[in-house]
Amino acid sequence: GDSVTQMEGPVTLSEEAFLTINCTYTATGYPSLFWYVQYPGEGLQLLLKATKADDKGSNKGFEATYRKETTSFHLEKGSVQVSDSAVYFCALRDTDKLIFGTGTRLQVFP
Amino acid sequence: DAGVIQSPRHEVTEMGQEVTLRCKPISGHNSLFWYRQTMMRGLELLIYFNNNVPIDDSGMPEDRFSAKMPNASFSTLKIQPSEPRDSAVYFCASSFSSQETQYFGPGTRLLVL
Numbered sequence A: 001g002d003s004v005t006q007m008e009g010p011v012t013l014s015e016e017a018f019l020t021i022n023c024t025y026t027a028t029g030y031p032s033l034f035w036y037v038q039y040p041g042e043g044l045q046l047l048l049k050a051t052k053a054d055d056k057g058s059n060k061g062f063e064a065t066y067r068k069e070t071t072s073f074h075l076e077k078g079s080v081q082v083s084d085s086a087v088y089f090c091a092l093r094d095t096d097k098l099i100f101g102t103g104t105r106l107q108v109f110p
Numbered sequence B: 001d002a003g004v005i006q007s008p009r010h011e012v013t014e015m016g017q018e019v020t021l022r023c024k025p026i027s028g029h030n031s032l033f034w035y036r037q038t039m040m041r042g043l044e045l046l047i048y049f050n051n052n053v054p055i056d057d058s059g060m061p062e063d064r065f066s067a068k069m070p071n072a073s074f075s076t077l078k079i080q081p082s083e084p085r086d087s088a089v090y091f092c093a094s095s096f097s098s099q100e101t102q103y104f105g106p107g108t109r110l111l112v113l
Helices: none
Strands: A003-006 A011-014 A019-021 A023-026 A032-038 A044-050 A056-059 A062-065 A075-077 A086-093 A098-100 A104-109 B005-007 B010-013 B019-024 B031-038 B042-050 B053-056 B065-071 B074-079 B088-095 B108-112
Touching: A003 A086, A003 A098, A011 A019, A019 A104, A023 A032, A023 A086, A032 A062, A044 A062, A098 B042, B005 B088, B010 B019, B019 B088, B019 B108, B031 B074, B042 B065, B042 B074, B053 B065, B074 B088
Parallel strands: A011 A104, B010 B108
Antiparallel strands: A003 A023, A019 A075, A032 A044, A032 A086, A044 A056, A056 A062, A062 A075, A086 A098, A086 A104, B005 B019, B019 B074, B031 B042, B031 B088, B042 B053, B065 B074, B088 B108
């Protein structure tokens, strides 16, 4: 079945460092891809999405490009802030259901 | 916009008790999803509804779990009887349709002793 694999966390960075969180997927069809973010004590919020190959999703300085050839959707940000500390989930949707990765915790220190 | 509303935010109960979690989706949304989040299994879809009708309940772990959506603005997830392994955070999400972006509630943190 469809699945999403994310890099293990936690990822620990200093403020203004470059961020990459790897995400790869397995799907039989042509899924839409998503990054959700979960701040402590809160529900998940959609961060960005891409619906077809080569699409780039972007929001709040974060970017991810839908790479069909490598079945990847890596999350990047050029300069992280302490306020970006959260858990990041990669997800795919093929039909109606979202399938999530296990999440990657990001910790940013001043 | 109030967003998705869940209650209670925290629930502590004893094994064997009945637990009812509640969700009010965003007004105008036609799809509603129940998820469970645990350290061991991550985020799992339990069940989802379109226009108040259950579409896929294959994620519901066992007969102890049941979900209803009596109208477009309210859904419940019931566990009877509860067990310690049901301890988790339960999220409700809603969307305009099952193909649209899902908006999550803040979750209910359940602890079964």
